[in-house]
Amino acid sequence: MTAYTVAIDDSVAGWKTVDWAVDAVDPAVDDVRLLTVSEFFGEALTRSEHRLDAAEQRLRTVHPGLSVTHDVTGGPTADRLVADAALGDVLVIGAPQVHTLTAAITGRVAERIVAHATTPIVVVPEEWERSDGPVVVGVDGRSAASALAWAADAAERRGADLALVRAWAVPTAMAPYADISLEEDRVLWSDEADIELRAALRAVGGAHPALRVDGSSVEGQPRDVVLQSSRGASLVVVGRRHRTALGGFLAGSVGERLLHRGHAPVCIVPQPRRVAGSDDRTREPAHAEAR
Numbered sequence: 001m002t003a004y005t006v007a008i009d010d011s012v013a014g015w016k017t018v019d020w021a022v023d024a025v026d027p028a029v030d031d032v033r034l035l036t037v038s039e040f041f042g043e044a045l046t047r048s049e050h051r052l053d054a055a056e057q058r059l060r061t062v063h064p065g066l067s068v069t070h071d072v073t074g075g076p077t078a079d080r081l082v083a084d085a086a087l088g089d090v091l092v093i094g095a096p097q098v099h100t101l102t103a104a105i106t107g108r109v110a111e112r113i114v115a116h117a118t119t120p121i122v123v124v125p126e127e128w129e130r131s132d133g134p135v136v137v138g139v140d141g142r143s144a145a146s147a148l149a150w151a152a153d154a155a156e157r158r159g160a161d162l163a164l165v166r167a168w169a170v171p172t173a174m175a176p177y178a179d180i181s182l183e184e185d186r187v188l189w190s191d192e193a194d195i196e197l198r199a200a201l202r203a204v205g206g207a208h209p210a211l212r213v214d215g216s217s218v219e220g221q222p223r224d225v226v227l228q229s230s231r232g233a234s235l236v237v238v239g240r241r242h243r244t245a246l247g248g249f250l251a252g253s254v255g256e257r258l259l260h261r262g263h264a265p266v267c268i269v270p271q272p273r274r275v276a277g278s279d280d281r282t283r284e285p286a287h288a289e290a291r
Contacts, residue, residue: 001029001030001031002025002026002029002030002089002090003030003031003032003033003087003088003089003090004021004024004025004030004031004032004033004088004089004090004091004092005033005035005081005084005085005087005088005090005091005092006018006021006032006033006034006035006055006092007035007036007037007081007091007092007093007094008034008035008036008051008052008055008094009036009037009051009094010043010047010051011094011096011126012094012096012126013094013095013096013124013125013126014094015055015094016094016124016125016126016128017092017093017094017124018034018055018058018059019058019124019128020092020122020124020128020265021059021092022058022059022062022063023130024122024158025059025063025066026157027063027064027065027066028065030066030067031066031067031068031069032059032066032067032068032069033068033069033070033071033087033088034052034055034056034059034068034069034070034071035070035071035072035073035081035084036048036051036052036070036071036072036073037072037073037074037075037076037077037080037081038072038073038074038075039074039075039076039077045072048072049070049072052070052071052072053070055070056068056070077109078109078112078113078116081093081113081117082113082116082117082118085113085117085118085119085121086117086118086119088119089119089120090119090120090121090122090267091113091117091119091120091121091122092121092122092124093110093113093121093122093123093124094123094124094125094126095110095123095124095125095126095259096126110123110259111256111259114240114255114259114268115240117270118270119270120150120267120268120269120270121267121268122235122265122266122267123255123258123259123265123266123267123268124265125259125262125263125264125265125266127263128263128264128265129263129264131232131233131234131264132160132234133160133161133232133233133234133264134155134160134161134162134163134214134233134234135151135154135155135158135160135161135162135163135233135234135235135236135237136151136163136165136226136229136230136233136235136236136237136264137151137152137162137163137164137165137236137237137238138165138166138167138222138226138236138237138238138239138254139164139165139166139196139197139200139215140166140222140238140239144200144238144239145239145271146239146269146270146271147237147238147239147267147269148164148200148203148204148237149207150237150267150269151235151237151267152204152207152208152211152213153208154235154237154267155208155211156208156210156211158234158235160234160235161211161212161213161214162204162208162211162212162213162214163213163214163215163216163229163233164197164200164201164204164213164214164215164216165215165216165218165225165226165229166193166194166196166197166200166215166216166217166218167193167218167219167220167221167222167224167225167226168189168190168192168193168217168218168219168220169189169219169220169221170185170186170189171185171189190217190219193217194217197215197216197217198215200215201213201215216229222254223253223254223256223257223258224257226238226254226257226258227254227257227258227261227262230258230262230263230264230266231263231264232264233264234264234265235264235265235266235267236258236262236264236265236266236267237266237267237269238254238255238258238266238267238268238269239268239269239270239271240255240268240269240270240271255268
């Protein structure tokens, strides 16, 4: 069972969250909470409620037996959605696809939600194109364990293939007069990527023996490689490394690139929190299904 919190507003991207939920839910076991956040001096309550009623009707038309509730809560939007997301398993939000500078000027709401949420977040882009393609997951030794588990579960639920992508690049060192690329270590970095990819394939195969899984190791920056691999995907799953919207912006995160340039829904899966007294090991959350 998965409890979805689906944020909806009166934008194109906001309504795309409902369309995505129609495709994603299993009406026999899942439930959906439709949520609108009303900012101070925002729209009239009746207008928000009418939109939620229409969204609920859209879901029930396809899934008559689906458990659906809806609610209007007070803002600020990002803080409210982060708090409400913790009440369920997956938060679904829409994202207008604007230039990153424009997003920064307008408050980077989607990025702030992604950076602070403690549950997986599915971000449905404004230009989402439906696809029956594979679930694509970025493999990264530092942040992808939870993302891999989530992606495998999501692919199995959908009856889709799972495609693992491991991006790698030769590090570049900064010198006073030029950038220095350590080309003599190319084979080492390629081999490391192959080892991580094979380990991920074995892990998925052991947990999901019936799942159709493929993997590729591709040279390039992760944000570019995963964006390229997302074309035709039904869902892209990545792990979250940065804990602030600014951190992701400055470091050029994979999720940031996918939000603004991709056409597939993106699930960002936070790493599990460290548990006190666990010898610095992390514990996987009960809801782990995607990144």
